[in-house]
Amino acid sequence: MSKPLGYYTSYTPGDDSFLERVQQEYGSTFEKMTKPEKLSILMILSSNIGAQLDGGVRGEIYTVAREMTNQLSLSDQAGIMEAIISQVRWGQNADAELVHHA
Structure with missing residues (x-):
């Protein structure tokens, strides 16, 4: 994450939100978190998002x-993760259900 949290x-x-507290604790680019911590999140x-969507997963x-x-x-696995996150967030998936509130 090279851009600050507010970009995403x-x-x-200054909005006194949960995200502000997270940024204060872990940095605007989560630089105070380790890679394993970021991956856990x-x-x-x-x-959580997957559990809230309709439909199942093919075996x-x-x-x-x-x-x-x-x-x-590992680099290609991370690339796949990045591609999927972008597709899920911006609706480029088979069911076209958007998950975006930002």
């Missing part, structure tokens, strides 16, 4: 994901 969210400096947030997707972890470099 509804956070506005990503995992928890994606699970083959779990197979593809396992193959990705076995066959792709």
